[in-house]
Amino acid sequence: MNVRKYKFLFIVAAFLILAHSLSAQEKFIDVRQEMADNLTEVKKNASVDDWASALENFNKAKNIWNTEVITLLNEDQQTKKRFSEYFERMNSVQADIDSLALLITQKKTDQIESKVNQIIWGISHHPQGFDVPDAVYTVWDWVFGLGIGLGFCVFITCFGLYLRRSYYRRYAKQEN
Amino acid sequence: MPSDLVIIVIYLALMFIAGLFFSKNIKSTADYFLAARSAPWFWIMGAVWATNIGFLHGYLAHGGAAYEWGLIQANFEWFQGPFAYILTGLFFIAFYWRAGIYTVPQFLERRYGPAIRLIYSIAWIFIFLVTIAAELYLGGMFLKNITGLPFWGTVLVLTGVVGTYTLLGGLGAAIMMEFVQFVIMMVGTIPLVFILLNIVKGFDGLKDTLINQWNVSPQYFSVLPDIHHPYGPGPWVILALCFVVSIGWCAGHQSMVQRNLGARSLYDAKLGYVVASVPKTLGAFLYIIPMLAAPIIFAQRGIFVEKADAAYGKLILNLLPSGMLGLFIAGLVSAGLSSIGSVLNSTSTIVVKDIYERFLVKGKSDHHYFISGRVATFLIILASLLLVPVVTKVHLIMWLEQTILAMLLGPFTAILMLGIFWRRTNTPGSLIGFLTGGAFALLMVIKINVFFLIGWWSFVVTMVVTVIATLLTKPPKNEKVEGLTWESDFHAKVGFIAEARAANNGTHVTQMPDIKVALPPWYLNLKYWATVILLVQIALLLFFG
Numbered sequence: 001m002n003v004r005k006y007k008f009l010f011i012v013a014a015f016l017i018l019a020h021s022l023s024a025q026e027k028f029i030d031v032r033q034e035m036a037d038n039l040t041e042v043k044k045n046a047s048v049d050d051w052a053s054a055l056e057n058f059n060k061a062k063n064i065w066n067t068e069v070i071t072l073l074n075e076d077q078q079t080k081k082r083f084s085e086y087f088e089r090m091n092s093v094q095a096d097i098d099s100l101a102l103l104i105t106q107k108k109t110d111q112i113e114s115k116v117n118q119i120i121w122g123i124s125h126h127p128q129g130f131d132v133p134d135a136v137y138t139v140w141d142w143v144f145g146l147g148i149g150l151g152f153c154v155f156i157t158c159f160g161l162y163l164r165r166s167y168y169r170r171y172a173k174q175e176n
Numbered sequence: 177m178p179s180d181l182v183i184i185v186i187y188l189a190l191m192f193i194a195g196l197f198f199s200k201n202i203k204s205t206a207d208y209f210l211a212a213r214s215a216p217w218f219w220i221m222g223a224v225w226a227t228n229i230g231f232l233h234g235y236l237a238h239g240g241a242a243y244e245w246g247l248i249q250a251n252f253e254w255f256q257g258p259f260a261y262i263l264t265g266l267f268f269i270a271f272y273w274r275a276g277i278y279t280v281p282q283f284l285e286r287r288y289g290p291a292i293r294l295i296y297s298i299a300w301i302f303i304f305l306v307t308i309a310a311e312l313y314l315g316g317m318f319l320k321n322i323t324g325l326p327f328w329g330t331v332l333v334l335t336g337v338v339g340t341y342t343l344l345g346g347l348g349a350a351i352m353m354e355f356v357q358f359v360i361m362m363v364g365t366i367p368l369v370f371i372l373l374n375i376v377k378g379f380d381g382l383k384d385t386l387i388n389q390w391n392v393s394p395q396y397f398s399v400l401p402d403i404h405h406p407y408g409p410g411p412w413v414i415l416a417l418c419f420v421v422s423i424g425w426c427a428g429h430q431s432m433v434q435r436n437l438g439a440r441s442l443y444d445a446k447l448g449y450v451v452a453s454v455p456k457t458l459g460a461f462l463y464i465i466p467m468l469a470a471p472i473i474f475a476q477r478g479i480f481v482e483k484a485d486a487a488y489g490k491l492i493l494n495l496l497p498s499g500m501l502g503l504f505i506a507g508l509v510s511a512g513l514s515s516i517g518s519v520l521n522s523t524s525t526i527v528v529k530d531i532y533e534r535f536l537v538k539g540k541s542d543h544h545y546f547i548s549g550r551v552a553t554f555l556i557i558l559a560s561l562l563l564v565p566v567v568t569k570v571h572l573i574m575w576l577e578q579t580i581l582a583m584l585l586g587p588f589t590a591i592l593m594l595g596i597f598w599r600r601t602n603t604p605g606s607l608i609g610f611l612t613g614g615a616f617a618l619l620m621v622i623k624i625n626v627f628f629l630i631g632w633w634s635f636v637v638t639m640v641v642t643v644i645a646t647l648l649t650k651p652p653k654n655e656k657v658e659g660l661t662w663e664s665d666f667h668a669k670v671g672f673i674a675e676a677r678a679a680n681n682g683t684h685v686t687q688m689p690d691i692k693v694a695l696p697p698w699y700l701n702l703k704y705w706a707t708v709i710l711l712v713q714i715a716l717l718l719f720f721g
Contacts, residue, residue: 029482036480043478117478124481127471128406129246132393135402145403152419159597 028083031068032123035061039116046104046112054104054112062097069123085126093122181323183502184509187360191513192337194353215351215438217700220448222358223351223435223518225455228257229361230515231314232307232577235508239463240484241574243470245407246396247720251417253460254399254716258453260422262706265449268427271596271660273442280433281530287595287660289603290534292610297530299584300430304523305556306580308516309563310573315512316564318489322505331564338513338520339557351438353517357510362455364507367500368492369461372469382469390471397468399720408628421578421631424585427592430522443696450702453709457716463488485573524552578627586634587613594642597662601642602652609642 038061045054073087096119103112215223231237242249277283281300285293316331323330376382386392395401401408426432426449439445470491474481479494481487496504528549533540537548570576587610594601594609617634624630698704 033480033482036478040478113478117475120478120480121475124474124479125483125487127244127246127396127484129244129248129396130390130392130471132395132401132405132407134393135395135398135405137403141403 028069028072031064031072035064035069035123036120038064039120042100042104043113043116046107046109049107049109051104051107058100058104062101065093065097086123089122093119096122179499180502180505183499184323184505187506187509188333188337191353191357191510192340194356196340214440215435215444215448216440217444217448217451219351219355220435220439220444221452221455222355223514224261224432224449224452225459226354226358226361226511226514227431227435227518228452228456228515229459229511230311231318231508231512232310232515232573234459234511234515235365235463236314236318236488237310237485237572237574237577239467239488240486241572242464242467243487244484244572246468247399247464248395248401248405248407250399250460250464250720252422253456253458253464254713254720256418256422257456257459258709258713259418260426261453261456262450262709263419263423264426265446266702266706267662268423268592268596269433269436269445269449270442272433272437273439273445274659278434278437278529279526280428280430281526283660284591284595285534287657288591288606291603291607292591293530294535295610296584296588297526300526301523301531303580303584304430304519304526305560305563306567307519307577308523308556308560310567310570310577311512311516311519312560313564313567314485314573315509315516317486318508319505321486321489322493322501331561334509334512334516335557335561338516339553351435354435354514357514358455360510361507361514362458364503364505364510365462368466368496368504371495372466372473376469376472379465382472385472386468397720399717408626417628417631420589420635421582421585421627424589424592424631425581428585428588430526431518434522434525435518447700447702447705450705450709457709457712466491483571520553520556523556524549527552527556575627579621579625579630582627582631583614583617583621583634586617586631587638590635590638591642594639594646595660599657599661600646600651602646602649604649605642605644605646608645609638609640612641613638 038057041057042054042061045051045057069086070090073083073090096115100112100115100119103115229235238249238252272280272283275283275286277286279297281293281297284296312331312334315334316327319325319330319334320327373379373382376385383397386396387394395405436445436449439448467487470487473479473491473495474487477494479490481490492501492504492508528545532548532552533545537544567573567576590613591601591606591610595606613634616637617630620630620633
């Protein structure tokens with residue numbers, strides 16, 4: 001029996017197991033994904049008038065929202081900065097969930113899809129660039145910017161001329 | 177979906193077989209690390225771009241960053257990238273190429289001595305390990321979302337395919353595969369931008385929806401946003417970065433430089449680099465502009481997006497029809513494989529040439545180092561797999577990558593520029609400057625953590641400290657810098673000067689030799705290409721700025 005070979009396999013197996021456990025998705029992502037999956041099922045159920053399943057899937061999603069997502073947000077938004085965007089949207093998502101419950105009981109198929117989409121977008125990650133304020137330039141910005149830009153152009157020109165001069169000083173142009 | 181899976185499996189199998197085929201003639205370190213110096217310019221062009229663009233530095237991570245911050249991300253594709261490609265192709269590659277080196281650290285040793293070579297090599301090995309891990313993570317996550325297969329299964333398949341052909345075939349196999357992948361990537365991923373812009377009624381429709389209906393800041397659509405923009409500190413630093421981090425990337429990144437060192441002539445190396453700026457510019461249409469429209473698609477269709485890095489995969493999964501999706505994924509996987517393959521090959525080159533052969537085991541046979549290269553490649557794959565769990569914890573991978581790069585490339589670009597353009601720069605000066613700049617960059621990461629600023633100010637600090645320290649110490653001997661500075665490049669350019677000088681017992685030659693130079697056809701003229709590309713960049717700046 002080749003012991004070295006088995007040792008090697010053991011190391012690889014241990015490595016893979018360790019890596020797998022370390023790479024487990026963050027719980028906050030997993031629970032929101034599950035909630036989104038259930039809500040997507042609600043859309044499908046409603047489109048074929050399967051209201052019992054729609055209600056069942058909606059309740060699953062609502063349960064995840066109440067027991068998992070809100071809990072994680074309340075616990076972690078103080079310590080993890082990236083949670084703050086979801087924390088800020090918590091009330092509007094809650095309102096949309098309540099509204100969706102009403103739409104399902106009223107069986108309003110035409111409005112359910114857009115409401116579900118709104119909730120899923122509410123629990124999704126939004127671009128930070130959306131919140132950047134409009135551009136504002138001060139006089140100092142222009143002075144600084146133009147100073148560097150023009151300064152660089154002057155430097156390049158002078159340096160290019162210097163290189164050219166020093167080259168021809170060493171190696172004179174050939175006269176025809 | 178099954179048809180897409182079939183396309184992907186066939187593609188991966190073909191890549192695997194082609195890699196094995198290309199690797200059959202590899203017998204020496206020159207074959208393995210420099211592709212026997214046989215690649216024509218169009219291979220170099222495809223390989224340079226395919227190396228640059230992957231899961232990380234392209235579709236998934238930069239696409240994710242475009243989703244997060246908007247059009248500002250196109251700076252990498254429209255200004256920094258092409259500008260640096262052209263400058264590097266025209267000015268820097270010649271120095272490496274004529275020196276007949278394998279790695280950038282080798283060049284640094286010739287100019288500055290072994291200490292900088294060692295520091296620089298170790299820094300790049302660390303960066304490359306993180307890069308490969310990030311590429312594997314992004315690729316694995318993407319394939320997991322697309323196929324539903326377990327994350328580690330997809331990571332191991334990717335590793336198996338790319339690891340095999342890189343390990344066996346070296347740079348030659350990697351360059352040929354990269355050219356094939358460049359074509360597949362272009363054909364496979366271009367349709368997305370047309371499909372998306374059709375849905376959102378063109379770029380104007382997209383702007384109108386986001387700015388007027390969603391109340392998004394117009395800066396989301398500005399490639400040069402306000403000086404106080406949180407992503408970067410404004411246009412002047414972004415433009416300044418054309419001369420710092422991007423040049424450092426193009427002239428100092430072993431994978432990028434190594435492609436050019438494998439060229440069959442210096443002209444091929446230069447032209448390949450300059451023309452690669454064309455697909456680099458097009459990259460913004462492949463993965464930046466589509467991601468600006470992504471929020472509308474996600475909101476309209478109820479697609480859950482957990483983080484920016486996952487946005488690109490979610491978009492194509494929900495948008496493209498079956499069949500086209502498979503082709504698209506093949507294109508995307510091509511991008512990832514080519515980048516991983518090139519970085520893998522470059523890491524093993526640095527490990528063997530700059531650490532193992534230079535400092536640990538000297539004077540062995542070529543075959544010994546050739547085998548060492550393969551062993552190193554295997555070990556690097558394992559080490560990168562170990563780092564994958566760490567990078568999964570990062571919020572925006574592009575930010576991590578750019579921060580690490582800025583820390584190294586700011587100081588490096590400073591000493592590279594000084595070393596080439598100022599003969600007076602000496603070893604103590606460059607070493608003190610490089611270390612001070614590196615320490616300053618580290619402090620900035622802790623205090624500020626904006627990679628644009630880190631790159632720029634560490635460059636400035638390194639420049640200033642190097643110049644002062646150089647002036648306070650002895651100048652280098654002439655024979656030490658001969659052939660390694662810009663002035664010396666003129667000698668080689670006009671030819672015969674060095675030979676004539678040697679014939680005159682080392683005295684200066686005062687007469688310019690009469691040389692007949694065979695010019696390439698106009699469509700392969702470097703200056704024309706460079707001018708046209710720079711004009712396109714200005715037009716893009718005026719349109720999107």
